[in-house]
Amino acid sequence: MKANIVRTTLSITAGLASQFPKDNRPQIALSGRSNVGKSSLINTVIGRKSYARVSQSPGKTITINFYDVDGQFYLVDLPGYGFAKRTEAEKRKWSNLTDSYFTQKNSSVTAVAQLVDLKVGLTKDDEMMLNFLMEADIPHFIVATKADKPNKTDRNKMLERLITSPYTQKAEGIVLFSSLTGEGKDGVLQLIFEAAERA
Secondary structure, three states: OOOOOOOEEEEEEEOOHHHOOOOOOOEEEEEOEOOOOHHHHHHHHHOOOOOOOOOOOOOOOOOEEEEEEOOOEEEEEOOOEOOOOOOHHHHHHHHHHHHHHHHOOOOOEEEEEEEEEOOOOOOHHHHHHHHHHHHOOOOEEEEEEOOOOOOHHHHHHHHHHHHHOHHHOOOOOEEEOOOOOOOOHHHHHHHHHHHHHOO
């Protein structure tokens, strides 16, 4: 695939399933808890500092953002989960919208990049999401964000916990990533392009 990642534009901001794109282009979805760094990852991989807005109120935005990558495929920013201050109505909206994304008849989801805060490790919500991806047989890989935070010894231990977790055994790869240093950018891009290409 010869897609130019720099030629990425926000194509659709969907608050309803009816607003999802109708074409059959591959979709690589970004999943993770609120404040795990999805917007920062998008900004890093497309080489623009603030294109995807980093929310000052994690968990408040309940939309699915479809980023058109050079007319070839979509990067899909799913709303973050696990934010404690959400109301029950907001939680229901998140659940309904996200469920619709994965279960609609014409779903074009090709793969999921599951973002996990390396220092925090897998939360119960992360485990539930990974379990769903395994049971639904959806290809996925792990992006361990904020990899610049822990020291080398702790970082190796945290990575080992991820690698040996029963919830990551079907992942197609685990990439250490830092939006601050750019570490892991090439590895994430490679997995994204490989997933889009095989669709």
